[in-house]
Amino acid sequence: MTTPRHSIFQHSTIASLAAGVFDDDLTLQELLGHGSFGLGTFNALDGEMIVLDGVCYQMRSDGSISQPPMSANTPYAMVTNFVPTLRTELKGDLLRKSVNQIISELEPSPNYLYAVRITGEFNWVTTRTVAKQTRPYPPLVEATDGEDVLRFENVKGVLAGFRTPEFQATVSVPGCHVHFIDDERTMGGHVVDYELKSGVAELCIGTDLQLRLPVTKEFMQANLTPEDLMEQLNKAEHSDH
Numbered sequence: 166m167t168t169p170r171h172s173i174f175q176h177s178t179i180a181s182l183a184a185g186v187f188d189d190d191l192t193l194q195e196l197l198g199h200g201s202f203g204l205g206t207f208n209a210l211d212g213e214m215i216v217l218d219g220v221c222y223q224m225r226s227d228g229s230i231s232q233p234p235m236s237a238n239t240p241y242a243m244v245t246n247f248v249p250t251l252r253t254e255l256k257g258d259l260l261r262k263s264v265n266q267i268i269s270e271l272e273p274s275p276n277y278l279y280a281v282r283i284t285g286e287f288n289w290v291t292t293r294t295v296a297k298q299t300r301p302y303p304p305l306v307e308a309t310d311g312e313d314v315l316r317f318e319n320v321k322g323v324l325a326g327f328r329t330p331e332f333q334a335t336v337s338v339p340g341c342h343v344h345f346i347d348d349e350r351t352m353g354g355h356v357v358d359y360e361l362k363s364g365v366a367e368l369c370i371g372t373d374l375q376l377r378l379p380v381t382k383e384f385m386q387a388n389l390t391p392e393d394l395m396e397q398l399n400k401a402e403h404s405d406h
């Protein structure tokens with residue numbers, strides 16, 4: 166069987182966010198033209214973004230969830246048109262670690278990108294949500310330091326995001342990066358951990374990556390390769406790779 170080619174669009178890099186480049190001119194309108202599924206954040210780091218079926222939700226640190234205007238801007242986002250090519254049923258109170266293990270075994274190779282969607286019932290999900298920053302912007306690791314971790318119990322919803330290969334660690338978030346939103350679209354955020362009661366995991370293999378880099382002065386002058394970059398990213402993103 167030939168693996169079908171599938172493109173994933175990414176705006177800017179996680180290293181750029183780490184360096185405190187929190188504003189760009191990419192609009193949601195343009196972003197959604199590249200994909201109807203994905204995640205990201207908003208200018209000034211004003212909350213977590215999740216995109217499902219072409220609808221973009223803004224999950225703010227005050228707990229509110231809204232659909233932002235198409236003119237809103239993003240400094241970091243990753244989207245694709247989700248075509249589920251791999252699928253597995255998940256049952257039996259599985260922690261994130263176990264789910265990741267099952268998904269890894271489903272992947273034909275660790276060397277591609279995967280869009281991942283997990284729909285189901287969760288015993289609990291813990292998330293955090295970035296808070297709007299003001300200029301001069303701090304590095305990401307300072308902006309996310311001391312964030313509240315919220316815990317949602319017995320909730321139905323969807324995890325949406327991407328698993329990316331190690332070689333892409335400073336472009337995308339290292340390992341698996343997913344955001345959560347419940348079925349009622351009233352709670353969610355950047356996923357820290359969870360226990361799935363039962364559900365379905367679907368994967369969409371990404372063979373092509375379109376990377377859009379900012380053309381701002383901030384981006385041009387940012388140091389995207391500080392010595393402790395991986396430490397910063399693991400701390401800021403709660404990476405589990």
Ligand SMILES: [Zn+2]
Binds near residue numbers: 204213342343356
């Ligand atoms: Zn996130």
